[in-house]
Amino acid sequence: MSFFSYAWDWITTDANWHGSGSIPQQLVAHLGYSGLPLLIAALIAIPLGVLIGHTGRGAVFVVNLANAWRAIPTLGLLILLAVYLGFTLFTWLIPLVVLAIPPILVNVYEGVAGVDPGVKDAAKGMGMTPWQQVIRVEVPIAMPLILVGLRTGAIFVVATATIAAYIGLGGLGRFIIDGLANTQYGPVAGGALLVVILALLVLGLFSLLSRLLVPAGLRGAGRDNQ
Amino acid sequence: MMWSWIPANWSQIWELTRQNAFLGIVSPLIGLVISLPLGVVAARWRWFYPPTLVFINVIYAIPSLALFIALIPAFGLTDTTVVIGLTVFSLCVILPNVVEGLRGVPGPVKQAATAMGYGPLRRLVTVELPLATPVIIAGLRVGVVSSVSLASVGQIIGVSSLGYLFIDGEQRDFPTEIYVGLFCVIVLAVVCDLILVGVRRVLTPWASGRNRAAGERPRWVLTQRAPARVT
Numbered sequence: 062m063s064f065f066s067y068a069w070d071w072i073t074t075d076a077n078w079h080g081s082g083s084i085p086q087q088l089v090a091h092l093g094y095s096g097l098p099l100l101i102a103a104l105i106a107i108p109l110g111v112l113i114g115h116t117g118r119g120a121v122f123v124v125n126l127a128n129a130w131r132a133i134p135t136l137g138l139l140i141l142l143a144v145y146l147g148f149t150l151f152t153w154l155i156p157l158v159v160l161a162i163p164p165i166l167v168n169v170y171e172g173v174a175g176v177d178p179g180v181k182d183a184a185k186g187m188g189m190t191p192w193q194q195v196i197r198v199e200v201p202i203a204m205p206l207i208l209v210g211l212r213t214g215a216i217f218v219v220a221t222a223t224i225a226a227y228i229g230l231g232g233l234g235r236f237i238i239d240g241l242a243n244t245q246y247g248p249v250a251g252g253a254l255l256v257v258i259l260a261l262l263v264l265g266l267f268s269l270l271s272r273l274l275v276p277a278g279l280r281g282a283g284r285d286n287q
Numbered sequence: 288m289m290w291s292w293i294p295a296n297w298s299q300i301w302e303l304t305r306q307n308a309f310l311g312i313v314s315p316l317i318g319l320v321i322s323l324p325l326g327v328v329a330a331r332w333r334w335f336y337p338p339t340l341v342f343i344n345v346i347y348a349i350p351s352l353a354l355f356i357a358l359i360p361a362f363g364l365t366d367t368t369v370v371i372g373l374t375v376f377s378l379c380v381i382l383p384n385v386v387e388g389l390r391g392v393p394g395p396v397k398q399a400a401t402a403m404g405y406g407p408l409r410r411l412v413t414v415e416l417p418l419a420t421p422v423i424i425a426g427l428r429v430g431v432v433s434s435v436s437l438a439s440v441g442q443i444i445g446v447s448s449l450g451y452l453f454i455d456g457e458q459r460d461f462p463t464e465i466y467v468g469l470f471c472v473i474v475l476a477v478v479c480d481l482i483l484v485g486v487r488r489v490l491t492p493w494a495s496g497r498n499r500a501a502g503e504r505p506r507w508v509l510t511q512r513a514p515a516r517v518t
Contacts, residue, residue: 062360063360063361064356064357064358064359064360064361067360128432131429131432131433131436131476132432132433132435132436132472132473132476132477132480133436133473134436134437134439134440134449134450134453134468134469134472134473135436135440135518136439136440136442136443136450136453136518137439137450137452137453137465137468137469137472138469140453140454140456140457140465141453141462141465141466141469143457144456144457144460144461144462144465145462216347216348217518219350220350220351220352220353220518221518223350223352223353223518224350224352224440224443224518227443227454228457234352237352237353237356238443241443241444246359246360249356249359250356250357250360253352253353253356253357254353254357256350256352256353257349257350257353257357260348260349260350260353261345261348263348264344264345264348
């Protein structure tokens with residue numbers, strides 16, 4: 062049997078849709094466990110990235126942070142915290158927030174720092190205050206990259222929340238980790254397929270957002286980034 | 288931290304590091320071998336590239352653990368499963384850089400090669416690919432560093448890597464082992480990265496000093512477009 066037939070059999074089994082730890086319950090839990098860290102990370106990374114991109118101070122720090130980010134084994138970090146703290150809110154929330162910050166920060170910074178200097182001069186020449194320049198000119202122009210950053214962060218938290226099931230977090234990863242522990246491939250495949258579907262929905266959501274949030278004049282130019 | 292654990296388990300740590308290095312290095316190299324012809328095609332026939340980018344974005348969104356699991360029925364709990372998964376992710380990072388690198392070769396340079404009597408293949412191999420090498424290696428670096436780190440996730444499905452030290456350390460409630468695992472993964476990634484920087488210097492000796500500084504920025508922007516996976 063293939064991956065899809067295992068996954069399909071398990072997903073279409075009626076018993077998996079009811080009671081505690083059912084598919085709908087874990088799906089909602091997974092959304093929460095991904096959404097909360099993403100929201101916190103965005104609230105930290107977007108203003109910081111705009112600030113660094115606008116002033117140009119700290120750019121080297123951002124670049125190095127993004128390079129270091131790729132080398133970090135997330136599983137190891139989650140397990141290390143779990144060994145020290147046991148399973149608490151902070152055990153999973155801290156690594157997810159901290160690790161979701163670099164991709165958002167880097168893209169926001171790149172987007173804002175990459176705004177054409179001529180456009181910035183024009184904004185200043187029109188008498189805009191620095192605040193207006195940032196909010197009305199630089200951020201809208203940077204929007205395609207800001208969304209790429211948020212999308213990368215979102216994809217990251219959805220994937221990492223799955224792995225965090227290993228240290229006891231709920232969500233769709235539970236089916237995978239528990240299934241592996243019981244050597245049952247059905248829930249493992251089903252959980253994996255649901256995680257993939259969720260990740261693709263996130264992708265779709267961001268392509269919709271980019272239609273809504275990217276200024277009309279930039280859409281053609283930004284298409285290569287999407 | 289129990290320092291005496293490290294020499295006592297040296298051979299196991301070395302073996303896991305070797306295994307992790309194999310998974311993390313072979314996969315992006317296969318990814319590179321696949322990316323080169325695809326990149327050449329995408330750079331030449333432009334209509335081929337946008338659908339490829341959409342495909343890459345979709346693949347890139349798949350969590351690594353889910354991809355490994357999907358490959359289990361076909362390849363079992365083996366190295367092959369992890370290598371294929373990591374190859375796919377590496378491909379997503381390297382291919383865009385191959386395309387951008389080839390597209391970045393200045394038109395006059397290509398015209399000069401043609402005027403000197405170079406055929407399309409000779410021009411590609413002796414002019415365009417060497418000039419695209421810094422950008423291609425930038426992509427390869429991202430692929431290698433993230434694959435080395437991602438290989439540890441394969442331990443969840445039982446494929447041996449430095450991830451063993453995380454999982455064993457958790458089961459025995461023994462932080463030293465987890466620290467050693469984290470340290471080895473990061474050092475391995477940094478060493479691989481430095482080796483590739485050296486390879487780039489050897490392959491592109493002309494790209495030094497001011498020229499290289501000028502080349503840094505577009506390369507950096509490129510890596511943003513296809514950020515590496517870390518889980």
